[in-house]
Amino acid sequence: MKIDLEDVIDQVLIDEESLNKRIKQLAGQINEYYLDKNELVLVGILKGSIMFMAELAKNIKLDCTLEFMDVSSYENGTQSSGNVKIIKDLDTDITGKEVLLVEDIIDTGRTLDALKESLIKRGANSVKIITLLDKPERREIEIKPDWSGFKIPNEFVVGYGLDYMQMYRNLPFIGVLKREVYE
Numbered sequence: 001m002k003i004d005l006e007d008v009i010d011q012v013l014i015d016e017e018s019l020n021k022r023i024k025q026l027a028g029q030i031n032e033y034y035l036d037k038n039e040l041v042l043v044g045i046l047k048g049s050i051m052f053m054a055e056l057a058k059n060i061k062l063d064c065t066l067e068f069m070d071v072s073s074y075e076n077g078t079q080s081s082g083n084v085k086i087i088k089d090l091d092t093d094i095t096g097k098e099v100l101l102v103e104d105i106i107d108t109g110r111t112l113d114a115l116k117e118s119l120i121k122r123g124a125n126s127v128k129i130i131t132l133l134d135k136p137e138r139r140e141i142e143i144k145p146d147w148s149g150f151k152i153p154n155e156f157v158v159g160y161g162l163d164y165m166q167m168y169r170n171l172p173f174i175g176v177l178k179r180e181v182y183e
């Protein structure tokens with residue numbers, strides 16, 4: 001069935017061109033920061049980070065590896081359950097490596113707080129955070145990204161990897177989900 005955007009999206013918050021432009025800038029900062037450091041491991045958090053991870057990685061000009069973890073705290077809705085469960089772990093040893101956690105969004109902060117702690121314990125040389133979107137008004141745990149693409153207001157957004165009940169990840173922009181879809 002064809003998606004009817006008018007029924008789903010209230011407004012386009014960040015269009016594709018702005019996303020690509022900002023991600024190139026972020027990649028430039030990453031290239032500079034990690035230039036003289038140990039081996040870099042980009043760790044994308046499934047599934048939300050897929051688009052951001054791909055676009056960021058294409059613009060990174062350093063030796064690096066790509067890893068993925070899958071954790072879950074949002075159980076098919078718009079509210080965090082508060083429990084962070086690891087569903088898929090890393091495939092490699094990160095001892096002594098520079099880990100960059102790649103996220104689509106920081107909302108309550110629970111996902112990244114749990115992940116960062118777990119990766120530091122495993123002996124990474126450093127664990128830093130890059131997020132495409134930051135929704136600071138919703139924070140429950142004090143955690144700040146090292147690099148952030150856009151600060152956004154307290155609205156539920158979809159597209160560019162972000163879902164509502166697993167849908168709309170494929171949209172090439174970030175849009176505000178119409179309230180009538182989930183209320």
Ligand SMILES: O=P(O)(O)OC[C@H]1O[C@H](OP(=O)(O)OP(=O)(O)O)[C@H](O)[C@@H]1O
Pocket residue numbers: 045046047048049071072073074080103104105106107108109110111112162163
């Ligand atoms: O800061 P928080 O409140 O923890 O929320 C942010 C996290 O929640 C979403 O993931 P989700 O668990 O829904 O899985 P998904 O990436 O597969 O959509 C999002 O992709 C972040 O990983």
Ligand code: HPA
Pocket residue numbers: 074105107155156157158162163164
């Ligand atoms: O605004 C959001 N949209 C989609 N997934 C999310 N996970 C946390 N916040 C959001």
Ligand SMILES: [Mg+2]
Pocket residue numbers: 048074162163
């Ligand atoms: Mg989600």
